[in-house]
């Protein structure tokens with residue numbers, strides 16, 4: 001049983017969290033032709049925008065309803081409406097993803113009704129989906145925001161009850177198919193990745209699924225919009241990602257796969273609305289998890305596992321053989337949101353390392369009980385710094401740099417934000433290849449920080465105090 | 469709230485602000501910040517502005533009272549530097565939860581947070597920042613600060629600039645007001661001298677204040693307080709005993725400068741350390757002001773000698789770049805570093821200014837830019853991203869100097885770019901800073917990557933010529949034409 005310690009301090013010292021609306025905005029950024037819209041005062045948007053730009057090194061479309069002092073008193077409905085209409089006129093997006101901030105939520109207005117009113121009044125302006133995620137900053141962090149936004153998109157956009165129709169049609173077609181005829185349309189797989197998957201992860205996931213002759217529909221898909229390509233003209237909206245049409249048709253998938261515990265809610269919702277069954281992978285890192293995933297793909301598609309994938313698996317096994325020498329007995333301190341904490345902690349312990357400090361953002365996630373650590377502290381990077389003394393490696397986002405400096409312990413940057421390193425979105429962290437890459441990255445940090453043996457170091461081993 | 473509105477009104481009628489002098493009484497009361505357009509707004513909030521100004525005070529604990537976003541998404545994001553304490557880089561926030569708000573526990577949480585910080589860090593002072601939510605739920609931060617100060621025996625300063633009251637610029641000014649109300653003049657220094665000055669509005673970005681300080685040292689001028697760059701709480705508290713002051717980023721702290729003149733008779737002038745001529749002018753004016761306040765007139769000669777020496781060295785070092793940069797076209801798109809003297813220096817070495825933003829320039833600044841440029845067509849208030857992108861992708865400039873927000877517009881348009889705002893990595897102030905800036909421009913323009921990123925793949929070239937109109941026409945069709953009909957949103961990508 002993992003002991004989860006609640007936060008008892010009054011002042012958060014060096015926050016670990018990024019805000020909930022930011023998590024929702026990231027999810028909306030994974031849809032083609034979208035603009036996330038923060039409902040609140042302009043400052044929150046400005047901070048979120050700057051942080052996203054520093055992380056992705058891309059221009060990021062993000063707008064605000066710019067509530068002013070008057071709006072905080074009389075209500076923000078007017079600002080919300082005006083913002084939607086202005087966005088429509090300027091950028092004509094396919095989707096406007098509204099993320100409410102603490103300021104708007106503290107007034108506890110009925111946003112859903114307001115949006116319905118706006119939509120009705122402007123019924124002629126169809127062609128833009130308006131999706132609302134209630135994401136006050138005083139609650140949750142990226143996980144919650146991301147998950148709520150994905151659920152809200154499914155709720156609002158996905159057509160109901162298609163699974164039934166699809167399967168009927170499919171059986172009919174299968175029955176009348178003769179040898180030599182046109183092959184069937186590939187089976188569709190709905191994939192709902194957690195926020196902690198990188199652009200490279202999503203691309204890799206897609207290739208893997210396609211190599212089984214399946215058609216993946218990934219929601220959200222940051223690999224199309226924030227992947228570091230250079231568009232040839234200026235875009236005021238996202239220039240890639242899941243299409244709104246694909247979200248509408250999610251119900252025609254044969255199977256849904258969620259990655260990360262925080263995707264359970266959207267996956268369940270999809271199942272409820274359309275009947276598409278879901279399977280949840282709490283992590284796609286590590287041999288066993290990936291084996292299970294690959295077997296599933298093979299089973300669904302009826303296609304044997306391609307040699308290429310088998311090769312990746314052996315490469316990973318080889319990396320485990322080489323890598324475990326560097327990991328065994330290492331003390332690791334991790335600060336991350338629950339699903340990422342689980343992914344990383346199981347990765348490190350899977351190579352013989354030990355988790356000496358685990359800090360996370362919330363106690364409500366089910367996954368925490370599965371984290372291979374003695375205890376978990378809900379808290380901030382201030383707690384992390386206190387707990388991590390004596391570790392061999394710190395694992396958290398870029399804000400961990402101050403702690404790393406003060407403690408003199410190397411830092412592996414993961415998650416969001418990563419503003420002081422290039423290419424964080426192009427790092428692989430899942431499937432055989434991602435696991436392999438992570439082994440290399442961490443092992444290289446260990447090697448780079450190896451101390452040459454000294455009499456004192458050796459002497460420490462002679463003390464027999466911990467022999468028993 | 470009412471005292472806050474009074475404060476804001478007071479700032480809006482600021483007499484030293486020259487924009488205000490041109491308005492009538494009614495227009496002044498309406499304030500300087502234009503209301504933001506929902507869905508087409510940009511720029512930070514008042515809280516952002518207040519924190520920008522105060523956070524560089526290095527030994528103070530800065531505690532943000534509100535839900536996570538205000539601090540959680542913005543901490544440790546600036547390039548100001550400290551020569552000692554690091555406490556300013558530690559982030560503190562009460563991180564209010566739904567429960568705190570519903571149960572009305574936020575004031576209590578704030579008080580406990582203050583105790584926690586006092587006990588763990590024992591700072592010389594704590595600054596407490598109000599935010600939108602705490603203002604909306606009516607927290608009396610002032611009272612909590614007062615009680616905590618008495619109880620814990622250290623200054624606890626309320627910074628009342630919740631985001632929704634206005635722009636970043638308004639926040640800058642509210643920060644100045646907080647210093648006037650609670651900090652400046654609270655400690656009497658025992659070492660006043662005839663050559664003491666304050667420098668207001670210098671942020672020590674990338675340590676550039678340290679390029680200026682040796683110049684002042686050589687003149688025998690002592691900086692009583694540089695606010696806020698690399699400042700200590702005590703220095704700010706003692707700053708009312710300076711003899712003269714220089715105001716650097718004029719829009720940000722003008723109220724502070726003027727009120728310090730009013731209360732403590734510290735005369736000030738507005739100047740800049742960006743560019744060679746501006747630096748010389750600033751040094752000269754510091755010396756003149758000090759002499760006026762009774763310092764020995766010899767300092768004037770010392771200043772002239774130093775200026776002559778330093779200018780000669782700088783121009784000589786810049787000569788190297790003249791052949792490399794002659795005729796290169798610069799677009800300056802920044803509200804931060806934008807003085808006429810930067811334009812002047814770049815033109816002096818043969819560069820051409822194709823445009824410069826004057827959004828935050830004073831009328832005097834604009835006038836001088838006009839003189840240097842010899843026309844005002846190339847001055848613009850601000851440019852919408854699409855417009856900017858079009859201009860750059862058509863190669864109408866060889867380099868853009870701007871801030872991080874427009875960085876990727878330039879880079880995606882495959883145009884050399886140099887950061888001259890808060891996140892820059894190189895100090896550009898003073899004589900040596902100017903040389904460094906030009907060196908960086910040279911490095912950016914002549915980087916070998918440009919031909920490689922601009923060339924299409926070899927297999928694309930032939931088919932392109934046959935089947936499609938040229939890339940240029942494509943851009944025209946996609947980018948330029950619609951932009952002409954598009955409404956321009958002032959401030960789309962505005963920045964400080």
Ligand code: SF4
Nearest residue numbers: 041043044538600631
């Ligand atoms: S606008 Fe208000 S809530 Fe948003 S960051 Fe600024 S102070 Fe915080």
